[in-house]
Amino acid sequence: MHEGGKLYTSSHELAEWLGISSAQIRKDLSHFGEFGKQGTGYSVASLYEELRQILHLDREWQLIVVGSGNIGSAVASYSGFAQRGFRVVAFFDNDPNKVGAKVGSFIVQDNSEIASYVSENHVQHAMIAVPAQYAQQVADxxxxxxxxxxxxYAPINLSVPDYVHVEYIDPVLHLQKMTYYLE
Amino acid sequence: MHEGGKLYTSSHELAEWLGISSAQIRKDLSHFGEFGKQGTGYSVASLYEELRQILHLDREWQLIVVGSGNIGSAVASYSGFAQRGFRVVAFFDNDPNKVGAKVGSFIVQDNSEIASYVSENHVQHAMIAVPAQYAQQVADxxxxxxxxxxxxYAPINLSVPDYVHVEYIDPVLHLQKMTYYLE
DNA sequence: CAGTGTGAAAGTCTTCACAGCT
DNA sequence: AGCTGTGAAGACTTTCACACTG
Structure with a gap:
């Protein structure tokens, strides 16, 4: 809506867009403040900005990539991360044949450098793009x-402490989530 | 556990593995049947098989891919789908320069062929790997x-009827889901 | 005695419906 | 008239705790 230049919207319009109820939209937003005007609805521009702040998307985040195979190196040549607020800052691998090589404009560093790099640069996000058998040890x-x-990206469940958040990208897993509802 | 040759497990062990409560495991399973033995727990092999049946993963599903760019063609050379029960059966694109070209062992067909292909072959799943601006019309x-x-895979929200299920793979979106909890 | 399956209780989330503002 | 924000009601989910079983 914001990109399309729309000025105002309502909880009803947002609800239809997202496939949920308008009451849900209003209740959810009410937990963070009062963003609407009675009779008018919500200003698209200011709601957009409020949501960016609520979700902490009003800043640039840094991201390291572990694993310099197919998936890892695809990331290096994809501009979508930087465009949307996530800057890839370093690549790591544990394969001596890959350490020292270039991936995009980055030189792959050894996994043993991760700890010092992360603490010195205050990096909070990492991407795991290594074979499944190494994924848990990289996570640790x-x-x-x-x-x-x-x-x-490894097709395996990771065990991590509560305070660490994990998102999974496994195309087959995503397909598997839908089959229950079919046939 | 199944691949590791484990014979028995318990709701407590599964719960710890998944980071949820053991009561949740037992209650969830109880909606589909009685799969455990008091004092012993669950047979890993038979629980695995029961879950495959419950989730409809005990069969092979067919999958078409729309979009033969980077992501689409990566799929053609990835064996993970077939290995885990999803067989890629056809590629489609609306770009005349791509229609007729080969992607892996497939010949890219025009989007206008989708409807007849899907109904003749009873395909139930599709992957969208086209630019964001075309994604909604492809979904329709x-x-x-x-x-x-x-x-x-297009970084955009799709509007579809209730009876159609959509899963999103957008690396940046997945990163964005975590930032709320940080800083 | 270890561990399931399950009613009942507690907790959480969603919807209703409406006072009140623009 | 149109639409928000919100208590109260309703619906749903999770946890508790225990009778029962191998």
Whole structure:
């Protein structure tokens, strides 16, 4: 809506867009403040800005990538992260044949450098793009290094402490989530 | 656990693994049947099989891919789908320069062929790997063709009827889900 | 005695419906 | 008239705690 230049919207319009109820929209927003005007609805521009602040998307976040295979190196040449507030700042791998090589404009560093890099640069997010068998040990290393958010491409469940958040990207898993409802 | 050759597990062990309560595990399973033995727990092999049946993962599903750019063609050379029960059966694109070209062992067909292909082959799942600006119209076409599950790689929200299920893969969106909890 | 399956209780989330503002 | 923000009601989910079983 914001990109389309729309000026005002309502809880009803947002609800239809998202497939939930208008009461849900209003109740959810009410937990963070009063953003609407009776009779008018919500200013798209200011609601957009409020939501960016609420979700902490009003700043740039740094991101390291562990694993310099297919997925990892695809990230290096994809501008979508930087455009949307996530700056890729370093690549790591534990394979001696890959350490020292270039991935995009980055030189791959050894996994043993992760802890010092993360603490010196206050990085909070990491992407795991290593084979499934190494993913848990990389996760442990990241947690010990101080990483608080992990985007995991390995098709395996990670065990991490409560205060660390993990998001999973596994195309097959996503397909599997839908089959229950079919046939 | 199954791959590791484990014979028995308990609601407590599963709960710790998944980070939820043991009562939740037992209650959830109880909605589908009685799979455990008092004093012993659950047989890993038979629980695995029961879950595959409950989730409809005890069969092979077919999958078409719309969009033959970077993401689409990566799928063609990735064996993980077939290994885990999802067979990629056709590629489509609306770009005349791509229609007729080969992607892996597939010949890219025109989007106008989707409806007949889907109904003739009873395909239920599709992957959308087209630029964001075309994603909604592709989704509409897929829904009209009879597709019931969509895996969407375009960084945009899709509007579809209730009976169609959509899963989103957008790395930045997944990162954005975590920032609220940080800083 | 370890561990399930399950009613009942507690807790959480969603919807209703309306006073009140623009 | 149109739409928000919100208590209260209703619906749903999770946890408790225990009778019962192998």
């Amino acid at each position: 290393l990241l947690v010990d290094s101080g990483i608080r958010g992990i985007l995991n | 076409l897929l829904v009209d063709s009879g597709i019931r599950g969509i895996l969407n």
